[in-house]
Amino acid sequence: MRDAPLLKVADLVAYYGDFQALYGVSLDIAAGEVVAIVGANGAGKSTLLKTIAGQLAARRESVSFDGVAIGGDPAFANVRRGIALVPEGRRLFPSLSVEENLLIGGQAKRAGRWNLAAIYELFPVLGERRRQPSTSLSGGQQQMVAIGRALMSNPRLLLCDEISLGLAPIIVKDIYARLPLIAADGVAIAIVEQDIAQALAAARRVFCLREGRVALASETKDASREKIAAAYFGV
Amino acid sequence: MEWTNSILQGVLVGGLYALFATGLSLIFGVMRLVNIAHGDLIVLASYLALVATQTLGVGPLTSLLLIVPLMAVIGYGLQRILLNHTLGDDLLPPLLVTFGLSVIIQNGLLEVFTADSRKLHAGAIETASWPLVSGVSVGALPALQFVVAVLLIAGLQALFYRTAIGRAFRATSDDPATAQLVGLDNRHVFGLAMALSLAVVAIAGVFLAVRANFDPAQGPSRLIFGFEAVIIGGLGNLWGTLAGGVVLGVAQAIGAKIDPGWQLLAGHLTFLAVLAIRPEGFFPRVKH
Numbered sequence: 375m376r377d378a379p380l381l382k383v384a385d386l387v388a389y390y391g392d393f394q395a396l397y398g399v400s401l402d403i404a405a406g407e408v409v410a411i412v413g414a415n416g417a418g419k420s421t422l423l424k425t426i427a428g429q430l431a432a433r434r435e436s437v438s439f440d441g442v443a444i445g446g447d448p449a450f451a452n453v454r455r456g457i458a459l460v461p462e463g464r465r466l467f468p469s470l471s472v473e474e475n476l477l478i479g480g481q482a483k484r485a486g487r488w489n490l491a492a493i494y495e496l497f498p499v500l501g502e503r504r505r506q507p508s509t510s511l512s513g514g515q516q517q518m519v520a521i522g523r524a525l526m527s528n529p530r531l532l533l534c535d536e537i538s539l540g541l542a543p544i545i546v547k548d549i550y551a552r553l554p555l556i557a558a559d560g561v562a563i564a565i566v567e568q569d570i571a572q573a574l575a576a577a578r579r580v581f582c583l584r585e586g587r588v589a590l591a592s593e594t595k596d597a598s599r600e601k602i603a604a605a606y607f608g609v
Numbered sequence: 610m611e612w613t614n615s616i617l618q619g620v621l622v623g624g625l626y627a628l629f630a631t632g633l634s635l636i637f638g639v640m641r642l643v644n645i646a647h648g649d650l651i652v653l654a655s656y657l658a659l660v661a662t663q664t665l666g667v668g669p670l671t672s673l674l675l676i677v678p679l680m681a682v683i684g685y686g687l688q689r690i691l692l693n694h695t696l697g698d699d700l701l702p703p704l705l706v707t708f709g710l711s712v713i714i715q716n717g718l719l720e721v722f723t724a725d726s727r728k729l730h731a732g733a734i735e736t737a738s739w740p741l742v743s744g745v746s747v748g749a750l751p752a753l754q755f756v757v758a759v760l761l762i763a764g765l766q767a768l769f770y771r772t773a774i775g776r777a778f779r780a781t782s783d784d785p786a787t788a789q790l791v792g793l794d795n796r797h798v799f800g801l802a803m804a805l806s807l808a809v810v811a812i813a814g815v816f817l818a819v820r821a822n823f824d825p826a827q828g829p830s831r832l833i834f835g836f837e838a839v840i841i842g843g844l845g846n847l848w849g850t851l852a853g854g855v856v857l858g859v860a861q862a863i864g865a866k867i868d869p870g871w872q873l874l875a876g877h878l879t880f881l882a883v884l885a886i887r888p889e890g891f892f893p894r895v896k897h
Contacts, residue, residue: 450789452794465790467780470776481792
């Protein structure tokens with residue numbers, strides 16, 4: 375018996391410019407659950423996260439958070455509800471220092487356990503570099519800042535878009551090792567990745583998107599390599 | 610000694626030009642909006658101060674207590690109701706809309722206040738001065754203006770780099786889409802930036818109205834002084850903008866000393882010379 379879902383996406387249709395990227399996607403995520411959303415380049419993964427976060431338009435009823443229909447609401451309103459997106463490519467603010475990037479993440483002023491001290495405990499290297507410009511850090515450290523910035527809003531749902539992109543495997547492993555600590559107090563996490571191994575290891579359930587549709591929804595333990603490959607490539 | 614005196618006066622008025630420029634570069638920096646109506650809004654602040662002094666019987670400096678918040682509210686409203694709708698990838702719509710706004714403000718002021726030159730009277734402070742050495746004296750009013758300008762710029766510097774709202778301005782300037790992801794409502798942040806911009810120019814506008822005559826058609830020249838100070842100083846650097854204002858003020862003072870007709874020309878020529886020799890300005894944006 376699963377809890378009532380924290381996030382419910384029902385028959386979501388979304389466009390990226392003039393291009394229709396999602397054709398009726400449905401999925402749900404429970405509080406404290408880690409799900410992986412995988413799929414090939416262009417399958418609609420990033421569009422899905424952006425639409426949930428509020429960066430792209432959607433029909434109101436197609437996204438519900440904690441029982442409230444929020445589809446199409448702007449991102450700044452959704453952050454205040456507790457939905458935080460770690461955007462693809464990190465998108466740190468270059469004129470802000472590491473610490474300022476984190477502080478601005480907390481400006482939605484939601485209560486919770488995440489604050490500067492907690493972020494520096496999760497990623498100690500950021501504490502050592504807190505005064506530096508965010509652009510002076512390595513790619514992996516910048517990704518930690520991006521995750522920390524999202525956590526500072528004390529989200530109930532953390533959306534991670536391609537957090538392993540362009541990073542060395544050892545760094546990716548290091549970052550993924552922190553996810554259980556984040557999920558420990560009931561934060562739901564959705565991980566979008568092209569490289570599926572890491573995401574599957576971290577997640578309880580997996581959704582595979584192909585051409586804007588859900589091609590597979592399964593518990594990760596039941597998802598064999600063959601099943602995922604079939605859903606991923608459509609063969 | 611006469612020359613020293615002229616240059617000193619130029620330095621002091623430069624503080625006011627720096628304030629015009631700061632308001633201009635603040636909104637360009639935060640939202641990439643070139644406000645062609647900036648000068649007319651400065652003149653509007655002068656007229657509002659005129660009305661306040663006449664109806665309330667207070668001095669122009671006291672009227673600032675009313676005019677500064679009033680201009681801030683006008684700025685916020687203008688941004689939310691009108692200017693936010695012009696912002697996008699294209700720089701042209703805000704340029705055209707603020708140009709239209711400039712025409713409307715000028716003609717509105719002409720309709721209500723006629724084309725007569727006005728001046729605000731601040732009383733004894735206008736003529737008070739302190740002799741520094743023989744032949745060189747500093748007027749109390751210009752000195753006060755300059756001190757206020759320096760304090761305001763120091764205050765803005767602190768606001769930008771030490772406060773949450775300053776962080777929000779810088780983040781929104783860097784990346785408006787991602788700023789929304791951290792919970793910043795850009796429309797509100799832009800409104801606050803315009804409010805701050807007009808609050809700053811209200812102070813400069815009222816001081817200049819005490820110093821010199823104004824009429825409804827003066828906005829564009831105020832705008833040009835602002836632009837020139839920003840470019841001379843270097844875009845995106847507040848202390849550079851102060852230096853730019855001072856350079857412009859000194860150039861005008863020297864020009865006026867040579868021939869009274871050369872005052873504005875000397876300022877423009879200095880601006881063009883800086884643009885030709887050092888197009889990025891004396892103090893380009895500092896990387897943080």
